[in-house]
Amino acid sequence: MASAALLIGANLPDVDVVSYAWGETAALSFRRGWTHGVLALAVWPLLLTGGLILWDRWRSRSPAVARPPLRPWALLGIAGLAVLSHPLLDTLNVYGVRWLAPFSDRWYYGDTLFIVDPWLWLILGVGAWLGARQHRCDAAAPGRPALLALAVSTGYILAMGWIGREVRGSVGRALRAAHRDWTVLLVAPEPLNPFRRRFVAGNEDAYGTGSWDLFGGGATLAPEWYARLEDLASEGPIREAIDRSEVRRFLSWARFPTAQARDGGTGRVWVDFLDLRYTTAPGTFGALTIDLERRTPTPSEP
Numbered sequence: 001m002a003s004a005a006l007l008i009g010a011n012l013p014d015v016d017v018v019s020y021a022w023g024e025t026a027a028l029s030f031r032r033g034w035t036h037g038v039l040a041l042a043v044w045p046l047l048l049t050g051g052l053i054l055w056d057r058w059r060s061r062s063p064a065v066a067r068p069p070l071r072p073w074a075l076l077g078i079a080g081l082a083v084l085s086h087p088l089l090d091t092l093n094v095y096g097v098r099w100l101a102p103f104s105d106r107w108y109y110g111d112t113l114f115i116v117d118p119w120l121w122l123i124l125g126v127g128a129w130l131g132a133r134q135h136r137c138d139a140a141a142p143g144r145p146a147l148l149a150l151a152v153s154t155g156y157i158l159a160m161g162w163i164g165r166e167v168r169g170s171v172g173r174a175l176r177a178a179h180r181d182w183t184v185l186l187v188a189p190e191p192l193n194p195f196r197r198r199f200v201a202g203n204e205d206a207y208g209t210g211s212w213d214l215f216g217g218g219a220t221l222a223p224e225w226y227a228r229l230e231d232l233a234s235e236g237p238i239r240e241a242i243d244r245s246e247v248r249r250f251l252s253w254a255r256f257p258t259a260q261a262r263d264g265g266t267g268r269v270w271v272d273f274l275d276l277r278y279t280t281a282p283g284t285f286g287a288l289t290i291d292l293e294r295r296t297p298t299p300s301e302p
Contacts, residue, residue, distance in 0.1 A: 001052050001070060002078050009082025012044050013090075025288065029249035036087045037101030045080040052079075092157065093117075094188045094277055096255075105252065112161045114189045123153045160194060167197045167212050167219075174219035175201055180208060186256070186277055187212070200256050200276045202228070207256050207276050226258040226276060237261040241271040241290040250288045268293040 016035040019027040034040060049072065056070050090097045092110040099108050113120065127149020134142035167187045175182055182201040190196045195214040200207055206228060210221040229251070232238050238259045241247055251257055256276035264270050269292045270282075278286025 005079045006082045013086045025246040025249040028253040033098040033101040044083045048079045049076045229257040
């Protein structure tokens with residue numbers, strides 16, 4: 001039962017994936033909120049423990065099933081730790097978690113890992129595989145590979161956090177050299193390559209983007225700067241598009257939002273909403289395009 005509690009509990013907050021049934025922008029405005037927040041963290045372990053106790057009692061009807069005695073309080077503690085591990089790990093990335101949902105929609109970000117870090121999955125996956133192999137072979141310490149994988153993954157996370165802190169200093173020096181002021185700075189990991197970062201620097205007027213590469217000369221600031229959405233909201237096409245429900249849902253998730261209007265000809269106008277923490281181009285991850293003639297959203301998002 002402990003294994004079931006750990007496996008189910010660690011994935012339980014992601015039941016909010018069903019929100020995709022109502023559309024991708026609806027999912028953006030709902031995911032990593034109610035099912036990941038403080039209220040859910042109190043309720044999920046109770047529901048999971050109750051369900052496992054009922055399952056255990058149903059199985060006990062069969063005398064052929066040998067089972068160790070169930071300890072409800074120990075099971076509840078395991079379920080609580082499993083559920084808590086999910087938003088803790090989610091907070092490490094740039095996507096973030098709304099910890100105070102449903103009482104507040106404020107996002108919290110760790111900016112240490114990419115949304116799905118393949119190296120972390122590889123480390124933990126190898127540890128789990130070796131542990132299962134050791135268990136099948138009746139080794140003396142079958143849990144040792146898993147413990148080693150946890151230690152290595154913890155070291156990897158700490159190293160990624162340290163690299164991020166050092167990159168912030170490098171990016172800050174590059175911004176000062178370019179005579180750019182900033183009040184907010186995001187240094188975001190990139191997938192696959194732990195030695196690369198992309199960054200967004202913002203002030204009261206605009207957002208700037210760039211990249212950092214340990215083996216490519218450090219920080220490189222892109223020449224383009226993007227107006228903040230609040231400074232664009234009075235423009236005609238953007239003002240019209242921003243009132244759409246799908247745009248409001250997108251903006252409830254976006255962290256560095258900007259927008260641009262494009263003339264598509266024959267009376268058609270496209271308005272691209274971009275979250276600069278992910279993209280500077282429409283039609284990619286972190287963008288939403290509104291066709292003001294067809295009035296049909298075409299999002300590109302997780």
